[in-house]
Amino acid sequence: MASSAASLLPPIPLWRTPHKRGTSRNPSSSSSSRVVALYSSSSDPSEPSADTKSPVVAFSHLHSPFLLKPLPPSPWESLEMAFLKDPSPLPPPPPPPRPSRRRYDSLRRRQVRAETEAWERAAAEYKELERVMLEKRLAPSLPYVKSLFLGWFEPLRDAIGREQRYQRAKRQKASHAYHVGLLPADKMAVIVMHKMMCLLMVGQEDGCVRLVQAAIYVGEAIEQEVRIQKYLEKTKRSRRRNVQVEENVLSNEQEILRKRMMNLLKMKKLIEVQKLLKNENDMEPWGRDAQAKLGCRLIELLIESAFVQSPVDQLACSLPDIRPAFIHTFKTLPKEDGKTGNKFGVIECDPLVHKGFNSTAKHMVIPYLPMLIPPKKWKGYDKGGHLFLPSYVMRTHGSKEQQDAIRNVPRKQLTKVYEALDILGSTKWRINRRVLDVVESMWSRGGNLAGLIDREDLPIPERPDSDDINEIKQWRWNTRQAKKANSEMHAQRCDIELKLSVARKLKDDEGFYYPHNLDFRGRAYPMHSHLNHLNSDLCRGILEFAEGRPLRRSGLSWLKIHLANLYGGGVGKLSYEGRLKFVENHLHDVFDSASNPVDGERWWINAEDPFQCLAACINLSDALKSSSPHNIISHLPIHQDGSCNGLQHYAALGRDSLEAAAVNLVAGEKPADVYSGIAARVLDIMKKDSQKDPDTHPTALLAKVLIDQVDRKLVKQTVMTSVYGVTYVGARDQIKRRLIEKGQITDDRLLFSASCYAAKVTLNALGEMFQAARGIMKWLGDCAKVVASENEPVRWNTPLGLPVVQPYRKCERHLIRTSLQVLALQRDSDSVAVKQQKTAFPPNFVHSLDGSHMMMTAISCSKAGLQFAGVHDSFWTHACDVDRMNQILREQFVELYNIPILENLHQSFQTSYPTLTFPPLPERGDFDLKEVLHSPYFFN
Numbered sequence: 001m002a003s004s005a006a007s008l009l010p011p012i013p014l015w016r017t018p019h020k021r022g023t024s025r026n027p028s029s030s031s032s033s034r035v036v037a038l039y040s041s042s043s044d045p046s047e048p049s050a051d052t053k054s055p056v057v058a059f060s061h062l063h064s065p066f067l068l069k070p071l072p073p074s075p076w077e078s079l080e081m082a083f084l085k086d087p088s089p090l091p092p093p094p095p096p097p098r099p100s101r102r103r104y105d106s107l108r109r110r111q112v113r114a115e116t117e118a119w120e121r122a123a124a125e126y127k128e129l130e131r132v133m134l135e136k137r138l139a140p141s142l143p144y145v146k147s148l149f150l151g152w153f154e155p156l157r158d159a160i161g162r163e164q165r166y167q168r169a170k171r172q173k174a175s176h177a178y179h180v181g182l183l184p185a186d187k188m189a190v191i192v193m194h195k196m197m198c199l200l201m202v203g204q205e206d207g208c209v210r211l212v213q214a215a216i217y218v219g220e221a222i223e224q225e226v227r228i229q230k231y232l233e234k235t236k237r238s239r240r241r242n243v244q245v246e247e248n249v250l251s252n253e254q255e256i257l258r259k260r261m262m263n264l265l266k267m268k269k270l271i272e273v274q275k276l277l278k279n280e281n282d283m284e285p286w287g288r289d290a291q292a293k294l295g296c297r298l299i300e301l302l303i304e305s306a307f308v309q310s311p312v313d314q315l316a317c318s319l320p321d322i323r324p325a326f327i328h329t330f331k332t333l334p335k336e337d338g339k340t341g342n343k344f345g346v347i348e349c350d351p352l353v354h355k356g357f358n359s360t361a362k363h364m365v366i367p368y369l370p371m372l373i374p375p376k377k378w379k380g381y382d383k384g385g386h387l388f389l390p391s392y393v394m395r396t397h398g399s400k401e402q403q404d405a406i407r408n409v410p411r412k413q414l415t416k417v418y419e420a421l422d423i424l425g426s427t428k429w430r431i432n433r434r435v436l437d438v439v440e441s442m443w444s445r446g447g448n449l450a451g452l453i454d455r456e457d458l459p460i461p462e463r464p465d466s467d468d469i470n471e472i473k474q475w476r477w478n479t480r481q482a483k484k485a486n487s488e489m490h491a492q493r494c495d496i497e498l499k500l501s502v503a504r505k506l507k508d509d510e511g512f513y514y515p516h517n518l519d520f521r522g523r524a525y526p527m528h529s530h531l532n533h534l535n536s537d538l539c540r541g542i543l544e545f546a547e548g549r550p551l552r553r554s555g556l557s558w559l560k561i562h563l564a565n566l567y568g569g570g571v572g573k574l575s576y577e578g579r580l581k582f583v584e585n586h587l588h589d590v591f592d593s594a595s596n597p598v599d600g601e602r603w604w605i606n607a608e609d610p611f612q613c614l615a616a617c618i619n620l621s622d623a624l625k626s627s628s629p630h631n632i633i634s635h636l637p638i639h640q641d642g643s644c645n646g647l648q649h650y651a652a653l654g655r656d657s658l659e660a661a662a663v664n665l666v667a668g669e670k671p672a673d674v675y676s677g678i679a680a681r682v683l684d685i686m687k688k689d690s691q692k693d694p695d696t697h698p699t700a701l702l703a704k705v706l707i708d709q710v711d712r713k714l715v716k717q718t719v720m721t722s723v724y725g726v727t728y729v730g731a732r733d734q735i736k737r738r739l740i741e742k743g744q745i746t747d748d749r750l751l752f753s754a755s756c757y758a759a760k761v762t763l764n765a766l767g768e769m770f771q772a773a774r775g776i777m778k779w780l781g782d783c784a785k786v787v788a789s790e791n792e793p794v795r796w797n798t799p800l801g802l803p804v805v806q807p808y809r810k811c812e813r814h815l816i817r818t819s820l821q822v823l824a825l826q827r828d829s830d831s832v833a834v835k836q837q838k839t840a841f842p843p844n845f846v847h848s849l850d851g852s853h854m855m856m857t858a859i860s861c862s863k864a865g866l867q868f869a870g871v872h873d874s875f876w877t878h879a880c881d882v883d884r885m886n887q888i889l890r891e892q893f894v895e896l897y898n899i900p901i902l903e904n905l906h907q908s909f910q911t912s913y914p915t916l917t918f919p920p921l922p923e924r925g926d927f928d929l930k931e932v933l934h935s936p937y938f939f940n
Contacts, residue, residue, distance in 0.1 A: 293819075451538065706758055
């Protein structure tokens with residue numbers, strides 16, 4: 001610490017070191033769940049102890065105490081360039097000001113309308129357009145797709161109305177008779193039209209969608225809307241019975257809202273009414289059969305009611321060409337060996353409908369946007385999230401065992417889980433309008449830049465004049481590839497349009513919120529699909545924190561590091577000092593990108609994450625051009641990402657020192673790059689194989705072909721997913737895609753053989769480098785096989801007490817007769833899928849651990865006054881708070897793995913299945929977990 005940089009350090013306060021763990025305990029398991037919890041009995045994991053017996057020092061390369069270590073100075077502490085720390089430690093920032101009561105009530109009214117009236121408003125709009133058209137005897141000037149909707153609305157509404165009346169009068173009713181009458185015909189018509197168009201837009205098939213998928217999708221949408229209306233009706237009755245409101249107190253506006261929304265718009269009244277309704281969702285689920293039968297009948301009515309007319313046929317000398325907008329037909333699923341596969345029914349749209357998809361998104365009803373007010377706090381399996389929309393704390397996908405496990409567990413056991421979800425949902429977001437304007441400009445110019453898909457299709461090759469068989473085969477292959485590429489590009493265009501449509505709706509709002517829930521493993525996800533921070537670079541680039549905070553000095557440096565990380569190209573593997581120098585050397589490019597992003601030099605476009613890079617360029621440019629850069633308000637989320645996080649969790653479980661060093665659990669002068677290490681090992685193996693005799697070793701030729709193509713990118717996805725149970729086939733397909741991107745192997749057979757060989761070599765190299773991780777994976781799989789062989793699903797509790805039940809059971813097909821065709825639906829049988837239970841358990845278990853780490857970090861960050869967002873193994877906060885978050889996430893990781901997780905799991909299995917024999921625990925190494933506290937690149 002004798003460098004000149006170190007002399008700039010101010011006196012460093014002593015920070016609290018992680019407290020000592022107590023002994024772990026296992027709460028008694030109930031007979032219903034047959035599990036023993038894995039969480040420890042020690043004090044709150046989010047609260048570090050005040051025990052500070054040894055002096056601590058800070059990361060001098062940051063000059064801010066984001067991690068503390070009672071160790072001698074390490075080589076990485078003496079960097080020439082240090083960050084200046086603010087003169088005194090900052091207190092936790094005050095919470096953002098709450099909106100006024102009047103403003104909150106206004107937002108709340110909008111939120112209630114968004115959740116309960118979306119389809120009703122759309123139906124009213126079509127009715128109004130019809131009225132205008134009849135009065136003026138002229139079709140209103142509408143976009144093409146909206147004019148199609150208007151033309152279909154009245155016939156479909158009337159057809160549904162006739163069906164409802166017919167089924168009511170019929171003595172022997174159809175299987176869908178009850179459900180088809182639960183909503184008004186106009187609302188049902190709007191739902192069917194928009195849901196079908198949405199499916200066709202985002203589907204992978206070229207202008208068609210499988211009937212079984214479409215029927216269930218439409219049926220689910222109808223069921224959800226029925227649930228909302230049932231809930232509102234029940235609320236109205238309860239309101240009349242239990243709440244007396246003085247009429248002269250209410251304004252005219254509130255009186256109207258009371259009649260329509262059952263007085264739930266008033267602050268505190270919603271909670272009061274909800275206490276009266278303990279069983280909000282007492283309506284039994286419809287089930288897949290009922291959804292499919294109703295959906296099929298409604299789709300059939302759409303087919304009979306919706307037509308299109310070709311403009312070119314509207315000449316006086318020709319009859320108008322009016323044809324169905326949708327048809328029901330059958331396709332054959334091709335097999336890999338070229339033989340004919342099974343037939344399946346599809347709904348196919350007319351080319352005229354398909355033609356308008358690129359401009360459809362802006363006219364689609366997207367009823368469930370992010371929330372304008374903070375979500376309801378989670379208090380149970382189906383209590384939390386949205387105000388009215390059915391919300392569930394876990395996405396169980398119909399697994400009754402998982403639902404029962406959540407419902408039956410004591411609420412106190414899930415306190416931390418609910419708290420973490422509430423914290424994630426309370427983070428306020430807004431649209432970065434400067435980035436959105438750039439996206440809109442580039443998209444209007446045709447895309448094909450910065451990751452935006454080209455808005456024009458690839459030309460279809462013309463048939464050659466030659467009769468040469470090889471040329472004809474090549475033409476057919478090229479034609480298939482072009483059509484496949486155009487179909488994929490079409491789906492991506494529609495996806496971008498849907499994302500931009502949501503951004504356009506939200507761009508003028510001061511902020512919005514994403515309610516979160518969990519998958520069955522305990523990983524958190526936003527409950528809104530199109531535009532969220534878990535999505536693509538486009539989404540992340542146009543989203544930012546609604547609350548802004550001053551950069552401060554350390555925040556300015558973290559902003560530069562963040563920019564370097566986003567630019568990619570290996571820059572993120574440099575030391576922090578190297579990344580700072582990279583940005584300093586490109587300041588001209590940063591300023592040009594910020595001031596002239598579309599028509600300038602466009603340096604930002606070459607980044608791996610271009611739109612996020614542009615957002616960082618804008619923020620950094622504003623700061624550096626300011627007279628006081630450190631006081632510039634920043635809304636940008638700064639990311640700290642784990643280093644191959646799955647392997648980090650395995651290294652902590654196995655306490656293996658070599659694996660820990662390979663994934664940055666140990667301090668180093670620069671980040672260790674496990675992907676480059678595996679690539680180097682793969683290259684060594686291939687070089688040796690290439691020297692062998694091809695006659696006796698056929699892989700020698702493949703090795704020679706691949707030697708020049710082995711790099712970090714080729715193996716990265718396989719290494720990343722290896723700990724999540726990637727199979728040989730999965731690895732082969734991953735590597736094949738990378739080889740196609742390189743474009744050096746054009747022969748299909750050679751490409752397939754090379755992919756097979758490269759996958760085997762990569763998996764073998766992984767096994768050699770991460771033997772301890774492989775041992776734990778094998779142990780977990782063996783334990784799962786023992787349990788599943790007893791026809792029991794594998795169960796466990798996460799360290800935060802969340803019960804997990806693996807849902808994998810053998811599927812059995814059953815046939816249901818619908819109005820369009822006989823559908824083959826799958827449902828779970830009583831037999832568990834032993835192989836799937838075994839292979840899925842290791843990755844699912846590790847996912848439950850990384851989910852626990854993220855939630856523990858979220859809770860502690862919230863207590864420290866930080867804004868927090870998480871994407872599994874990527875944690876986000878304001879630039880000025882990165883140091884504090886870095887300290888917290890390391891402390892929580894050590895806290896997590898101070899729990900004897902594998903021992904507790906082993907004990908839970910033995911307790912739940914005392915007559916079964918489980919394999920002994922794998923051997924562990926002697927790695928000291930406290931090393932994580934001092935590793936600057938653990939998350940970076």
